[in-house]
Amino acid sequence: MDHTALELIELGAVFFGLGLLGRLGGRIGLSPIPLYLVGGLCFGTGGIFPLGDIGEFTSLASEVGVVLLLLLLGLEYSAAELMTGLKRSWMGGLLDIVLNAAPGVAVALILGWGPVGAMVMGGVTYISSSGIVAKVLSDLGRLGNRETPVVLSILVFEDLVMAVYLPILTALLIGVTFIGGLEAVGISLAVIAVVLLVALRWGRYVSAVVDSPDREVFLLKVLGAALLVAGLASALQVSAAVGAFLLGIAISGSTAHNATRLLEPLRDLFAAVFFVVFGLNTDPRTIPPVLGWAVVLAVATALTKIATGWWAARRQGIGKLGRARAGAALIARGEFSIVIAGLAVSYAAVPEQLAALATAYVLIMAILGPIAAKFVEPVARALQRRSAPAPAPTAGN
Amino acid sequence: MEVTPLPGIGVRKDFALRNGRRVGVVTHRDGQIELILSKSDDPDACLAELPLTAEEASALANLLGAPQLVAQLNEEHRDLPGIHTRQIPVLENSPYDGRTLGDTALRTRTSVSVVAVMRAGQAHPSPTPDFTLTAGDLLVTVGTSEGLDNAVKILKNG
DSSP, X not given: OOHHHHXXXXXXXXXXXXXXXXXXXXXXTOOHHHHHHHHHHHHSTTSSSOOOTTHHHHHHHHHHHHHHHHHHHHHHXXXXXXXXXXXXXXXXXXXXXXXXXXXXXXXXHHTTOHHHHHHHHHHHHHOOOHHHHHHHHHHTTOTTSTTHHHHHHHHHHHHXXXXXXXXXXXXXXXXXXHHHHHHHHHHHHHHHHHHHHHHHHHHHHHHHHHOOSSHHHHHHHHHHHHHHHHHHHHHTTSOHHHHHHHHHHHXXXXXXXXXXXXXXXXXXXXXXXXXXXXXXXXXXXXXXXXXXXXXXXXXXXXXXXXXXXXXXXXXXXXXXXXXXXHHHHTOOOOHHHHHHHHHHHHTTOSOHHHHHHHHHHHHHHHHHHHHHHHHHHHHHHHHHHHHOOSSOOOOOO | OEEEEETTTEEEEEEEOTTSOEEEEEEETTSOEEEEEEOSSOTTXXXXXXXXXXXXXXXXXXXXXHHHHHHHHHHHXXXXXXXXXXXXXXXXXXXXXXXXXXXXXXXXXXXOEEEEEEETTEEEESOOTTOBOOTTOEEEEEEOHHHHHHHHHHHHHO
């Protein structure tokens, strides 16, 4: 069989396999991300069925996947929404950083992975999966709930933190000096400020540049602009993903909605490749030794997310059940934890176990998150009844 | 009325009823509307989120809005015996679906006046003869019982 034929067959087998996994996940109400990771683990080095010939394609495709993930995240929020989110939830957001990065940092330091490893693991355990959380909220019919804006504004805050965190991490991973690191941070902060200003004031001009009534032209222009900006950002060592995210924020209004609709299937395809490639590069044999730590992290960061949501919701005057729901909704980690771990792995600045730990952790959290969000209400009701049996709840009508 | 932005999703608009429960809609950014009603024992949570199509939402809005208008008009005509106000629907298979109010010739044939047309929960007062009717509209009409009965038949059968 010639090389091209083999490549096509392998690629086809991978996509078809992912499709089957995704269908299985949909049946049992599971996010496809953990399944893609498992798929990657099976195909990769040390897995059941190693694939070797499509490496070139998949490594570039997974880069595109990260760019699209962040571009669509940016498209999701307008600059105005980001600013109100920032204003409304910065205290909860800061608590979120402290509580949820700490367990990751602690475990990395205990395992002797150094400050860079700690920075990476802190990011992995900090950031919730806005994709999984938004889907869970809508599936469980909680969009109209009063705690939902609290949850969403924490997600918005986390995404803004990513825009600052990723460039810092990139600088650290390259191993620049302290001054060089400060420079990278300075550049990225300045760029973010400029982009937010441009998006707030002149967002429609940015939109006008990429917009087109023709679907094909529009698709090519948006995708081309995203890759160009990502590439330039990468050349400036600000992180390609952040460049795409900022472009997404700058595009606004109906252009953003149309772009989202057009790019969603592409994002799903390339992001799937990204998760698989991450799984591919993780040797499944390295997972069992770190599984214990993954479970410890899962339990600790599930509790710290609940605490974050509880606190933020209480500040908005939400009742106890609502606070519990807000906390549990935030538990899910997913795509962005893998983006952070993937970035670290690509620079080979961290031990191989880190990829294994991040994989195991995300596998647990992506599955645990939706389950916790679903069952938190009956559990919280039962606890409430046990702790306060005397006063019956007063009916509103 | 409380308007709460839901970043990445849309807008929630709701208000508290006298009994403390909240009722309102979540409007998604793609235009999809969901009707929400809070639970009685947990005002933060929703009993249901009912997705409504544009037609369903406007039908519901008519149901809620038209009776108020009719009641108000009835109240105003109380001193005039024999004059009634009634809401007459333009049904799906009505011959006047897509035709103008003038085509019905209601005034000439039944002496009934159309004082307003309710559409998507909004009252279009004093419609002119060139007002185009569509299925789902509610005509708020004033006239004698007999005239109103005839108007119902005309709008149904032509």
